[in-house]
Amino acid sequence: MDGYNFAYLDEQTKRMIRRAILKAVAIPGYQVPFGSREMPLPYGWGTGGIQVTAGVIGQDDVLKVIDQGADDTTNAVSIRRFFARTTGVKTTEKTTEATLIQTRHRIPERPLSEGQILVYQVPIPEPLRWLEPRETETRKMHALQEYGIMHVKLYEDIARFGRIATSYDYPVVVNDRYLMKPSPIPKFDNPKMDNMPALQLFGAGREKRIYAIPPYTKVKSLDFDDHPFEIQQWDENCALCGSENSYLDEVVMDDQGGRMFVCSDTDHCESRQSDGHVGPMGTQQAAE
Amino acid sequence: MNRPTPLLSVQDLGKSYGPHLGCTDVSFDLWPGEVLGIVGESGSGKTTLMNCLSAQIEPTCGKVIYDTRMDGARDIFDMSESERRLLMRTDWGLVKQNPRDGLRLGVSAGANVGERLMAVGARHYGDIRNVANDWLKKVEIDVGRIDNPPSTFSGGMQQRLQIARNLVTEPRLVFMDEPTGGLDVSVQARLLDLLRGLVNRLGLSVVIVTHDLAVARLLAHRLMVMKDGRVVEQGLTDQVLDDPQHAYTQLLVSSILQP
Amino acid sequence: MNTNTPMIMAEGITKNFVMHNQGGQKIPVFADLNLCVNAGECVVLHGPSGAGKSTLMRALYGNYLVSEGAIRINHQGEWIDITQAEPQEILAVRKYTLGYVSQFLRAIPRVSTLNIVSEPMLALGEDESKAHIRAGELLTRLRVPESLWTLAPATFSGGEQQRVNIARGFIVEYPVMLLDEPTASLDAINRQTVTDMIRETTERGAAIIGIFHDEDVRNQIGTRLFDIHPQEQAA
Numbered sequence: 131m132d133g134y135n136f137a138y139l140d141e142q143t144k145r146m147i148r149r150a151i152l153k154a155v156a157i158p159g160y161q162v163p164f165g166s167r168e169m170p171l172p173y174g175w176g177t178g179g180i181q182v183t184a185g186v187i188g189q190d191d192v193l194k195v196i197d198q199g200a201d202d203t204t205n206a207v208s209i210r211r212f213f214a215r216t217t218g219v220k221t222t223e224k225t226t227e228a229t230l231i232q233t234r235h236r237i238p239e240r241p242l243s244e245g246q247i248l249v250y251q252v253p254i255p256e257p258l259r260w261l262e263p264r265e266t267e268t269r270k271m272h273a274l275q276e277y278g279i280m281h282v283k284l285y286e287d288i289a290r291f292g293r294i295a296t297s298y299d300y301p302v303v304v305n306d307r308y309l310m311k312p313s314p315i316p317k318f319d320n321p322k323m324d325n326m327p328a329l330q331l332f333g334a335g336r337e338k339r340i341y342a343i344p345p346y347t348k349v350k351s352l353d354f355d356d357h358p359f360e361i362q363q364w365d366e367n368c369a370l371c372g373s374e375n376s377y378l379d380e381v382v383m384d385d386q387g388g389r390m391f392v393c394s395d396t397d398h399c400e401s402r403q404s405d406g407h408v409g410p411m412g413t414q415q416a417a418e
Numbered sequence: 419m420n421r422p423t424p425l426l427s428v429q430d431l432g433k434s435y436g437p438h439l440g441c442t443d444v445s446f447d448l449w450p451g452e453v454l455g456i457v458g459e460s461g462s463g464k465t466t467l468m469n470c471l472s473a474q475i476e477p478t479c480g481k482v483i484y485d486t487r488m489d490g491a492r493d494i495f496d497m498s499e500s501e502r503r504l505l506m507r508t509d510w511g512l513v514k515q516n517p518r519d520g521l522r523l524g525v526s527a528g529a530n531v532g533e534r535l536m537a538v539g540a541r542h543y544g545d546i547r548n549v550a551n552d553w554l555k556k557v558e559i560d561v562g563r564i565d566n567p568p569s570t571f572s573g574g575m576q577q578r579l580q581i582a583r584n585l586v587t588e589p590r591l592v593f594m595d596e597p598t599g600g601l602d603v604s605v606q607a608r609l610l611d612l613l614r615g616l617v618n619r620l621g622l623s624v625v626i627v628t629h630d631l632a633v634a635r636l637l638a639h640r641l642m643v644m645k646d647g648r649v650v651e652q653g654l655t656d657q658v659l660d661d662p663q664h665a666y667t668q669l670l671v672s673s674i675l676q677p
Numbered sequence: 678m679n680t681n682t683p684m685i686m687a688e689g690i691t692k693n694f695v696m697h698n699q700g701g702q703k704i705p706v707f708a709d710l711n712l713c714v715n716a717g718e719c720v721v722l723h724g725p726s727g728a729g730k731s732t733l734m735r736a737l738y739g740n741y742l743v744s745e746g747a748i749r750i751n752h753q754g755e756w757i758d759i760t761q762a763e764p765q766e767i768l769a770v771r772k773y774t775l776g777y778v779s780q781f782l783r784a785i786p787r788v789s790t791l792n793i794v795s796e797p798m799l800a801l802g803e804d805e806s807k808a809h810i811r812a813g814e815l816l817t818r819l820r821v822p823e824s825l826w827t828l829a830p831a832t833f834s835g836g837e838q839q840r841v842n843i844a845r846g847f848i849v850e851y852p853v854m855l856l857d858e859p860t861a862s863l864d865a866i867n868r869q870t871v872t873d874m875i876r877e878t879t880e881r882g883a884a885i886i887g888i889f890h891d892e893d894v895r896n897q898i899g900t901r902l903f904d905i906h907p908q909e910q911a912a
Contacts, residue, residue: 261522274500278537282522285529285536288543289565354543449765607786614785618800636785640764654739654764661741665697672698 137184138216143167147185147340151331154342159304160272161255166338176209176234177335179251183232186247186331187213192220194228199236199377199394206234223397235298237319239376239398242328244345250313252334255341257301257311277309280352288357297362303350304343312349318361318377323349366391371402372409423485425450425591425623426471431480433470440466441647444480450590453617453624455638455655457631457670463647465595468627472512472593473502484591507534511584511592515599517576520583521568527554527579528564534587553582557612574605578612585616594626598633610636631674635659643667683751684853684884685737685775687712690746690760692729692736706732710746712886712903716852719875719885721899728905730888734857737886738777739767750775750853772800776854778846780861782838784831790816791826794844801849808848815844819870835862843871847878854878856887860894872897 135141143165150164169177187193193213197206201223209232210221222228225238232249242248258268261279271277280301287295300317304310312323313332323330323343330343343349353359364378369390376398378391390411393399403412424447433440441463448454456464470477473494481493487509494502506512514520521530531550532540540546547564554561557578559571568576577597584592597613598606614637617624628634634641634655641658643651643666651664662668687710694704706729714720722730735741737748739759748759752774757766771777776797785793794816795808816826819840825833830841843859856875860868868891875898879885886903889895895902 270499274503276503276537278539279533281536281541282525282529282533285532285543285546286525289526289528289547353541355541356544452765611785611787639768653742654767656740657742660735661694663695663742668697 134216136189136217137187137213138170139167139181139184143181144185147181150340151182151185151342154331154340155329155344157308158343158347159308159310159341161339161341163338164340166335169335170212171208173336174253175205176232176251178333178337178340179232179234179249179335180209180212180333181335182249182331182333182340183213183230184216186249187217187219187230189217189219191217191230192222192228193217194222194225194231194397195233196231196236196238196395196397197234199238199379199398200396202396224401225397233315235314235316236377236394237315237322239373239393239395240401241322242326244327246328248326248328248330250315250330250332252311252313252332252337252339255311255332255334255337255339257309272308275307277303280309281354284352284354284357288354294353294357294359300359301352303352305347306350309352310341310343310349316362316377317351317359320349320351320359321361325349364391367409368393368399368402369409369411371399371407371412373399373402373407422450423491424448425452425485426625427481427483427485427491428471429481429483431467431470431477431482433466433475433477439463439647440478441470441644444649446642446649446652448591448623448625450623451621452640453622453626453638455634455641456625456627456644457629457634457641458644459629459670462644464627464644466647467644468593468595468625471625472510473506474512487590507537508587509589509591511589513577513580513584513592513594513597515596517568517573517580520580521576523569524567526565526567527559527571530568530579530583531586533583538587549586553586554579556585556616557582558608572605573601574609577601577609581613581616585620585622588620589622591623591625594624596628596630597626598628598630606633613637631659631671643670682716683713684716685712685714685751685886686747686749687733687737688747688749690733690736690743690748692732692741693744707905710905714853714884714886716882716884717879717900719879719887719898719900720903721895721901722886722888722905723895723902724905725907728907730905731857733905734777734855734886734888738775738855739771740777772797774852776846776849776851777857778843778854778859779857780839780859782830782842782845784829784838786831787829789827790821790830790833790841793830794841794848797845797849811848812844815848816841818874819844820867836864836867839863840867843874847874850878850881851883853884854886856885856889858888858890860889860891868894 146165150162154162169180195206195210197203214221225240230247234251256268258271262268284294298316299311299314300320302310302312325346327345329345332341351359367374368376368378370392373393376393376395379394380389380391382389426448428444428446431444432442444467458464469475471482476495483491483493486492528547528550531553532546535546551561554564559575559578568579598609626637638655641655642649645666651658651667659671662671690710691708692706696702724730732741736743743760749756750759750770752770757770759767791809791812794812798808798811821837821840830838839862860871872894
């Protein structure tokens with residue numbers, strides 16, 4: 131696009147972001163401050179993720195953008211189009227084809243592989259913020275690894291609901307050191323972060339923080355000995371592809387209470403359907 | 419008499435805020451199981467002294483040496499910050515005048531009591547809850563309230579909860595800043611009785627700052643009277659109160675209203 | 678405890694009060710007193726009202742500071758000078774060796790009679806049930822009705838409070854006891870009971886220093902009088 135630099139940001143800004151990313155990779159889970167820029171969309175729409183993506187994207191990358199698992203929602207479409215116009219790189223909806231995936235609130239069902247980069251959009255990066263409003267104090271708590279109060283939150287869940295009711299943005303400890311908020315992904319996705327072959331980068335635009343999980347890094351979800359970490363489970367299978375082990379969204383069909391559960395990861399669902407899998411409400415597709 | 423090592427040894431402690439004097443020339447030893455009362459009027463420097471002793475602020479000069487469980491006597495201001503913070507949430511307690519400053523009002527009573535346990539690595543919900551239950555009983559809070567946030571408690575209950583929250587890690591030294599301030603007289607009496615019992619039973623060493631001489635008489639073994647940042651008189655509690663030597667202490671004692 | 682063993686010695690003690698807020702006015706109470714009491718003795722302080730008997734008692738207990746002199750207490754075979762001792766040492770002496778019964782009970786809010794009486798025994802590490810049994814025996818002997826034992830004594834009558842105070846003072850068998858008019862405000866029958874208790878205490882070998890206004894009590898239990906006069910007295 132004329133008049134704009136490759137990937138919208140100027141080269142100095144991208145260098146600054148890359149430096150922050152390098153530092154973040156070197157200290158897994160540690161929040162690195164960076165000079166977050168104004169972007170041509172509002173805070174809360176993924177400005178942090180976009181800046182990280184802009185910092186790492188190259189001409190040969192193939193970009194996929196998902197929002198709540200779907201490639202076709204407004205946020206995903208507009209961010210994908212933004213990068214298509216400012217970089218001209220190839221975009222895709224296929225997890226396997228992508229080299230760079232920017233995501234809001236999900237990790238793709240299909241395991242990622244070495245060489246891929248997953249960029250998360252982060253609204254609030256500080257896991258200790260709910261208990262401690264002072265940034266100076268939370269930094270000290272991270273520095274001294276004083277993470278006991280995170281369990282207070284889980285304790286409250288169990289006391290109130292009989293189980294750990296936190297279901298998304300579930301806190302983890304990265305590399306046995308830093309406490310980290312994984313962004314509002316469902317806790318269903320937490321196990322995927324552990325020892326993932328792909329590089330995971332997190333960008334928070336308003337809060338001006340970047341953090342990272344390098345490939346093959348231990349990521350442990352907090353829990354109690356007598357209330358171990360568990361992921362969500364459904365009684366149903368995906369209505370379209372019949373998947374028994376993917377994260378399902380509830381879709382209301384009509385005003386009479388009709389509903390169905392379908393994969394939140396649209397690419398995963400479609401790939402399965404094209405492979406011949408079919409759910410109770412799906413239609414048989416010819417295998418390609 | 420054979421004496422044990424002092425638990426806390428304060429040497430020539432002083433704190434000034436620029437030209438303004440907070441406290442100066444304070445030296446004393448606190449022995450295991452001893453309750454030391456610091457009395458004086460507002461502005462006498464007793465709170466500044468307490469804040470220095472409890473590592474809330476750094477003194478301008480002097481030493482605060484604590485007999486740590488692991489490494490023996492250490493100047494708390496020579497420790498690394500992580501060591502000091504660990505000490506403060508395990509072997510020390512800090513009971514603040516306003517329980518709202520010492521509690522997490524948004525989380526349940528049980529979590530308030532359990533927090534220190536979780537901070538030092540307790541990871542079994544059932545165990546934490548049992549300990550919290552025990553402590554609520556010890557401070558006379560109905561265990562049926564364990565899941566209620568302290569914002570729904572009365573002032574006296576909040577103060578008792580704050581005490582439980584501090585004592586749950588079985589600290590050896592507890593700092594108390596006007597623990598009965600702002601409470602009704604009957605509520606104060608109950609709290610004092612509770613504190614007396616806990617201090618005796620657990621063999622706690624306590625530094626208590628108060629302007630209430632009746633509280634000092636009931637709880638403290640020994641008194642330090644402060645005025646204008648200096649210790650003007652110290653000694654056995656009943657001796658200081660019944661036969662004060664310094665003009666200021668005489669004035670203080672004679673100023674009390676007798677009911 | 679063998680009789681004739683010195684238990685408490687006051688050597689040349691002088692007490693002046695200095696009232697700093699009244700122009701530094703100096704009020705002399707007594708000067709250069711010497712007193713030694715052996716085990717098995719009951720020394721009665723004798724002198725007119727205002728002679729400084731109670732002040733002397735309080736000085737012996739470490740409650741008042743003396744201006745000059747030494748007060749030595751035989752504490753577990755070791756002589757401790759109360760006028761020089763650290764607060765912790767004085768508290769240890771009071772806990773094991775030196776008992777004090779005043780005219781007034783300093784009631785602690787909310788604490789039951791039984792617990793107030795048991796407290797000095799519990800402080801020595803005795804178990805609660807044993808202390809409660811002993812406290813019950815003393816309260817029974819002093820005719821404090823059992824219905825009152827679980828109540829805090831703040832609302833009791835003067836005589837009842839006094840008897841609770843005596844029970845508390847006698848629950849531990851201190852080697853040295855200071856009794857400041859323990860029989861004041863008691864009726865005849867209770868006064869006799871307390872007199873008996875004091876005599877038994879002397880007989881078990883305690884050293885006692887007391888103030889008793891009742892001449893009959895004095896005659897029954899005093900082994901010797903110690904005269905104390907306003908201002909210009911000597912032992």
